[in-house]
Structures are given as C-alpha cells and as structure tokens.
Amino acid sequence: MTGPETAPEIQQEIEQTRERLGHTVEQLAAKADVKARARAKADEMRATAQDKAAELSSRVRQNQTLRYGWPLAVTATGLVAIAAALVWRQRG
Numbered sequence: 001m002t003g004p005e006t007a008p009e010i011q012q013e014i015e016q017t018r019e020r021l022g023h024t025v026e027q028l029a030a031k032a033d034v035k036a037r038a039r040a041k042a043d044e045m046r047a048t049a050q051d052k053a054a055e056l057s058s059r060v061r062q063n064q065t066l067r068y069g070w071p072l073a074v075t076a077t078g079l080v081a082i083a084a085a086l087v088w089r090q091r092g
Contacts, residue, residue, distance in 0.1 A: 031037075
C-alpha cells in the first residue's frame with residue numbers, strides 16, 4: 001500500500017481524516033444524547049397523535065351529520081308533501 005509521499009499530500013490526508021473524525025464524533029454525540037432523542041421522539045409521537053385525533057374528530061362529525069341529517073331531510077320532505085296535499089285539497 002502506497003501512501004502520500006510529499007508533505008502537502010500528508011497534510012491533506014490529515015485534514016481529511018480530521019474532518020471524517022469530526023463527523024463521526026458529532027454522530028456519536030447525537031446518539032449519546034438520550035434526552036434530546038427522547039424529546040424528539042415524544043414530539044414526533046405527539047404530532048402523530050394530534051393528526052390522528054383531528055382525523056377521527058372529522059370522521060365523527062361527518063358520521064353525526066349523516067346520522068342526524070337524513071331524518072331531518074325525510075321530515076322536511078314529509079312536511080312539504082303534507083303542505084302540498086293541503087293546498088291541493090283546498091283548491092280542489
């Protein structure tokens with residue numbers, strides 16, 4: 001295996017190694033910061049729960065509208081039919 005042969009090449013290799021080592025240390029530090037990771041996971045789970053709650057709330061409202069809306073429509077149709085029958089009976 002041949003390595004760098006001149007001083008500038010050696011210096012460049014040292015700088016690259018330091019940079020890689022710096023990134024590795026940052027990654028290890030992030031993994032070791034359990035409190036920050038737990039906080040991030042809690043935030044993620046809270047956002048997911050809020051999204052699910054909003055979706056469920058929307059479904060419930062939609063279901064209630066359908067459940068309570070159709071009897072109102074049938075009642076209104078019946079009232080219109082009765083009113084039409086009374087008007088027709090009075091004219092006839």
